[in-house]
Amino acid sequence: MKTIEDLDVAGKRVFVRADLNVPLSNGSITDDGRIRAVAPTITKLLQAGAKVIVASHLGRPKGEPDPQYSLAPVAVRLGEILGTPVAFATDTVGESAKATVAALADGEVTLLENLRFNAGETAKDDAERGAFADALAGLADIYVGDGFGAVHRKHASVFDLPARLPHAVGDLIATEVGVLKRLTEEVERPYVVVLGGSKVSDKVGVIDNLLGKADRILVGGGMVFTFLAAQGHQVGNSLLQEDQIPVVQEYLKRAQATGVEFVLPVDIAVSGSFPDVKGGAPVEDFQVVDADKIPAGVLGLDIGPKSGELFAEKLADARTVFWNGPAGVFEHPAFAPGTRAIAQALLDSDAFTVVGGGDSAAAVRILGFDETKFGHISTGGGASLEYLEGKSLPGLTALEG
Numbered sequence: 001m002k003t004i005e006d007l008d009v010a011g012k013r014v015f016v017r018a019d020l021n022v023p024l025s026n027g028s029i030t031d032d033g034r035i036r037a038v039a040p041t042i043t044k045l046l047q048a049g050a051k052v053i054v055a056s057h058l059g060r061p062k063g064e065p066d067p068q069y070s071l072a073p074v075a076v077r078l079g080e081i082l083g084t085p086v087a088f089a090t091d092t093v094g095e096s097a098k099a100t101v102a103a104l105a106d107g108e109v110t111l112l113e114n115l116r117f118n119a120g121e122t123a124k125d126d127a128e129r130g131a132f133a134d135a136l137a138g139l140a141d142i143y144v145g146d147g148f149g150a151v152h153r154k155h156a157s158v159f160d161l162p163a164r165l166p167h168a169v170g171d172l173i174a175t176e177v178g179v180l181k182r183l184t185e186e187v188e189r190p191y192v193v194v195l196g197g198s199k200v201s202d203k204v205g206v207i208d209n210l211l212g213k214a215d216r217i218l219v220g221g222g223m224v225f226t227f228l229a230a231q232g233h234q235v236g237n238s239l240l241q242e243d244q245i246p247v248v249q250e251y252l253k254r255a256q257a258t259g260v261e262f263v264l265p266v267d268i269a270v271s272g273s274f275p276d277v278k279g280g281a282p283v284e285d286f287q288v289v290d291a292d293k294i295p296a297g298v299l300g301l302d303i304g305p306k307s308g309e310l311f312a313e314k315l316a317d318a319r320t321v322f323w324n325g326p327a328g329v330f331e332h333p334a335f336a337p338g339t340r341a342i343a344q345a346l347l348d349s350d351a352f353t354v355v356g357g358g359d360s361a362a363a364v365r366i367l368g369f370d371e372t373k374f375g376h377i378s379t380g381g382g383a384s385l386e387y388l389e390g391k392s393l394p395g396l397t398a399l400e401g
């Protein structure tokens with residue numbers, strides 16, 4: 001892969017595919033980690049005299065403009081972080097984009113509106129994606145791929161556009177891939193993996209590959225309940241993916257055969273209803289129950305305190321840790337202790353610690369941990385998981401040639 005240093009960018013229009021898909025609440029950015037992560041690449045290009053065109057997706061609009069997914073607030077924050085004004089184009093390949101790009105002087109930067117306001121960005125049809133990539137290519141002379149969180153997507157700006165322009169990998173992707181190599185090729189043992197979060201089916205897949213690599217797998221978050229059900233326990237109204245039960249049973253068997261230790265929580269914090277995350281209203285019926293005795297009618301929303309201690313013990317001797325997915329609904333203070341215990345255990349260990357996943361990274365910061373104390377906080381959840389699954393990622397393949 002070529003890096004930015006391999007290309008002559010002075011005076012050129014450089015298209016930077018970033019991942020600025022940040023969490024927003026009522027139009028304000030609640031975690032700007034992804035913006036800060038790509039800023040050094042943009043600054044480097046600006047200092048080299050490039051005209052920089054930044055593009056990203058935000059959320060999941062339906063292929064047409066939708067104001068709630070506008071990147072306008074991101075343009076403002078990006079400008080603050082870069083310390084230079086960011087011209088915002090109110091469309092992606094239309095009149096506003098063309099005029100804004102044409103007006104750029106060397107060392108100036110623009111952000112285009114949400115790529116996914118165009119159906120061609122995510123189209124399954126190669127020709128439709130290709131046509132949108134052609135339009136994007138018309139805006140620029142050089143492509144820099146630096147949207148790590150999107151490299152697992154076969155989307156126009158990620159996969160098709162680099163084929164149309166001289167291209168290089170940005171510093172963020174280069175760093176992220178370097179870290180993932182450390183988790184797959186040169187791993188220091190014990191290697192402990194902590195999985196949690198909500199998207200059960202997305203996360204179960206990675207276990208298949210990790211069973212051949214990790215020494216220990218700790219399970220928290222919504223995934224727990226599919227594991228508990230696989231062991232024959234009742235899980236009340238908790239998140240459960242019944243179709244994954246046989247898969248999980250097979251994993252548990254394989255782990256036993258290959259000597260990989262699965263660690264499941266022994267207690268669970270529950271409530272009769274999903275907590276008021278926005279308002280933070282207290283949870284009146286909070287209780288901690290044994291993991292194998294979850295009563296009917298309640299939802300498991302965090303690992304319990306005994307499990308937090310157990311997980312910390314299982315992390316204490318680790319030399320390498322990969323953590324993806326919060327242990328509970330950390331957005332409500334009543335269900336944050338499990339996630340907090342894991343973050344603290346990572347800091348207390350001497351391991352090379354990698355935190356992957358948008359919500360996990362946000363959790364670390366929102367819970368007040370110093371992110372510089374972790375080995376690496378990845379900007380991509382799905383992308384890191386697919387890499388660890390051993391899949392080839394379209395956005396990386398596209399940068400190779």
Ligand code: ADP
Binds near residue numbers: 327358359
């Ligand atoms: P990441 O973005 O780090 O990959 P996910 O998106 O998979 O993580 O999951 C994050 C979400 O999982 C959080 O919003 C959290 O509230 C939710 N979550 C964690 N545990 C549970 C649970 N037991 N039940 C429901 N949701 C949960």
Ligand code: MG
Binds near residue numbers: 358
């Ligand atoms: Mg997430």
